[in-house]
Amino acid sequence: MGRWEPGATQRLVVAAVDLFTEQGYDATTVAQIAERAGVTKSTFFRHFSDKRELLVAGQETLSRLLAEGIAEAPADASPLEAVAGGLERASTAMGPANRELGPRLKAAVAASTELQERDALKSVGLAAAMTAALVARGVPDPTAHLASELGVLAFKRGYAAWSEGDGEDGSELAEHSLAALAELRAATASLG
Amino acid sequence: MGRWEPGATQRLVVAAVDLFTEQGYDATTVAQIAERAGVTKSTFFRHFSDKRELLVAGQETLSRLLAEGIAEAPADASPLEAVAGGLERASTAMGPANRELGPRLKAAVAASTELQERDALKSVGLAAAMTAALVARGVPDPTAHLASELGVLAFKRGYAAWSEGDGEDGSELAEHSLAALAELRAATASLG
Numbered sequence: 538m539g540r541w542e543p544g545a546t547q548r549l550v551v552a553a554v555d556l557f558t559e560q561g562y563d564a565t566t567v568a569q570i571a572e573r574a575g576v577t578k579s580t581f582f583r584h585f586s587d588k589r590e591l592l593v594a595g596q597e598t599l600s601r602l603l604a605e606g607i608a609e610a611p612a613d614a615s616p617l618e619a620v621a622g623g624l625e626r627a628s629t630a631m632g633p634a635n636r637e638l639g640p641r642l643k644a645a646v647a648a649s650t651e652l653q654e655r656d657a658l659k660s661v662g663l664a665a666a667m668t669a670a671l672v673a674r675g676v677p678d679p680t681a682h683l684a685s686e687l688g689v690l691a692f693k694r695g696y697a698a699w700s701e702g703d704g705e706d707g708s709e710l711a712e713h714s715l716a717a718l719a720e721l722r723a724a725t726a727s728l729g
Numbered sequence: 730m731g732r733w734e735p736g737a738t739q740r741l742v743v744a745a746v747d748l749f750t751e752q753g754y755d756a757t758t759v760a761q762i763a764e765r766a767g768v769t770k771s772t773f774f775r776h777f778s779d780k781r782e783l784l785v786a787g788q789e790t791l792s793r794l795l796a797e798g799i800a801e802a803p804a805d806a807s808p809l810e811a812v813a814g815g816l817e818r819a820s821t822a823m824g825p826a827n828r829e830l831g832p833r834l835k836a837a838v839a840a841s842t843e844l845q846e847r848d849a850l851k852s853v854g855l856a857a858a859m860t861a862a863l864v865a866r867g868v869p870d871p872t873a874h875l876a877s878e879l880g881v882l883a884f885k886r887g888y889a890a891w892s893e894g895d896g897e898d899g900s901e902l903a904e905h906s907l908a909a910l911a912e913l914r915a916a917t918a919s920l921g
Contacts, residue, residue, distance in 0.1 A: 614921075615920065615921015616919070616920050616921050617920045617921045618921055650850075653850055653853070654846035654847055654849065654850040655846060657846065657849035657850040657852065657853045658842075658845055658846045658849040658850075660849065660853075661845070661849045661852075677916075677919075679886075679912050679913055679915075679916040680916040680919050680920065682882060682913075683879070683882070683913055683916045683917065683920065684920055686878050686879075686882060687875070687878075687920070690874060690875070690878060694871075720871050721871055721874075721875055722920065723871075724869075724871040724872040724875045725875065725917040725920065727807075727808070727869075727872050728807065728808050728809045728872065728875065728876055728879070728914065728917065729806075729807015729808050729809045729810055
């Protein structure tokens with residue numbers, strides 16, 4: 538799917554994140570999530586294998602889009618230009634519902650070690666997808682690793698800036714993540 | 730502690746990592762770990778709160794040493810020079826027992842999503858410790874984040890290179906992690 542399905546998937550994610558924040562991840566059951574979202578437990582299980590899975594729902598889509606954007610960058614694009622292509626492509630999967638979820642998700646993750654672990658592994662997965670796509674373009678290993686770390690950092694910083702805004706400026710995630718990538722690129726000059 | 734305690738702590742870690750690899754993380758109990766290590770369960774619980782805790786035993790020490798090395802770098806050190814100081818300091822906590830643990834730990838992590846999550850969060854924690862130490866030196870935010878990501882990547886790449894060797898060359902972890910940092914620094918020039 539490109540964007541989150543506007544129906545049950547989206548409602549389940551919002552319900553889950555709110556419950557995780559209100560009462561903690563461990564104390565929240567699938568039954569509670571389904572009830573809050575106004576669906577049955579079997580609808581939950583048609584969308585997600587368990588409550589943890591729900592948190593990585595977007596990860597496969599993001600990984601695929603990041604890799605596609607990198608693969609389809611012009612042949613003469615630099616490693617970071619290819620990463621920028623990946624960030625632009627991945628941003629197309631993130632609409633207003635994802636922006637509004639940001640602060641809730643941040644609160645839920647802050648409250649749970651288990652969610653922090655899950656979130657950290659998600660970053661590792663996104664970086665691995667980008668590294669593989671860069672290596673397939675012939676980018677040598679340390680450069681590919683470094684470029685994908687910058688890409689993940691830019692995506693996270695861009696998402697944070699985007700989801701902290703009120704959305705009234707009509708800005709897209711792509712603008713924020715590309716601005717963050719440019720800022721990180723500029724920072725490489727002052728590493729010493 | 731500077732190095733791992735040579736006695737029970739070390740034996741417990743080796744026993745746990747071997748059992749995780751042989752039979753999986755979930756199936757391994759504290760009782761089995763204690764038995765394999767030749768200690769009682771209550772000895773286990775004097776050292777670790779649970780089996781997961783055992784995997785982060787070194788993390789607080791590493792975070793502290795990385796931050797100390799950064800804080801004590803000369804006032805005119807560049808961000809990456811300060812990170813190099815952190816890597817050197819942290820490497821002093823890693824002796825031959827840590828080197829030998831490398832391949833076992835890699836096998837155990839490869840076999841378990843839960844250990845991958847724990848490992849990913851460990852990297853986030855080390856990066857956060859380095860970022861905070863760099864910010865305290867007056868390094869601006871995006872540069873501090875970037876420099877600490879390079880530091881984590883260098884530590885992991887250096888540890889992998891060191892622990893894949895047979896140890897007969899007598900090399901120290903510090904040499905490998907500083908070489909990896911220099912390689913990543915050089916790679917920044919080809920990001921484009």
